Amino acid sequence: MTKWIIGAVVGGILAGYFFVPEALAAHCGTFITVGLCLILFLVGVDMGRQGNVWRDIRAAGFKVLLIPVAVAVGTIGFAAVSSLFLPLTAQEAMAASAGFGWYSLAPMLLSSYSATLSAVAFLSNVMREVGSILLIPIVAQRLGFIECVALPGAAAMDTVLPVVVGSTHERITIYSFVSGVILSFAVPVLVPLIMQL
């Protein structure tokens, strides 16, 4: 599983860079939406067959809301520390990290401050998505299933959701979904807020 996932993402990036024409790459979004629908449907079937959906939702309860809060605190807090090693202020590093992997929105929110910061936000959030895909299978085995939800940030609700569920258990779907949704809504609030500090 791990090998396949790493191979697919690395192979995809290389193919996109060297071979795939731009015209074709423009349609990736449609393919991703359709593929996600198929996978989510199948994950749903799995959940239904196990018959534990309601039990698992009830067990998760309000606890599930604490996960995205922990992700946000950990992300922004550690990004502030990372600025010690960077030609950026803590504020800038925090704002870039508050994209939580949503690499198209965070740079737009930051474009009015500086082009460089906007580019850093773009690239670091792309890296978060790729990095989370690469690390999830390892974190699932070594650290724990809920920890996997932390890695993709906002993308835990869509593009990286199948990776999380595939590497952990159907039970984690609700944690991943809820965390991703809340973090997604937090991005357009937190990024400007941090820049106003």
Place this chain on the structure above:
Amino acid sequence: MQYMDFSLLLYIGMLAMGVLVGSRKSVRSRELPWLGRVQFVALIALIAVLGVEIGADDKVISSLGEIGLSALIITVFALAGSILCVSLVRRLLKLDREGRTAAQKRTDCEQEEGKL
């Protein structure tokens, strides 16, 4: 992640539809060995396409040299920080490594025994 619009509702809808179909007695009683396989193939294809989308984006490659290291350091710290905080919260909530409460673990074990 690139966009958020009504696709969120679409995804929840697909998941819910799957749960409804999967809960049907006729589906539950049948063994569906291909289910996992189809899921796996679709997942690998999805990840590859995600990669293509990023690799084909000129902005990614062109900015890599200039600000690549800064972006990488922020990302590594952000990932480490979020794992650390979530791990603490998980322990606080008394969930095991597989994200189960003690009660869930018990019923899971009972279900396993029931199957044997």
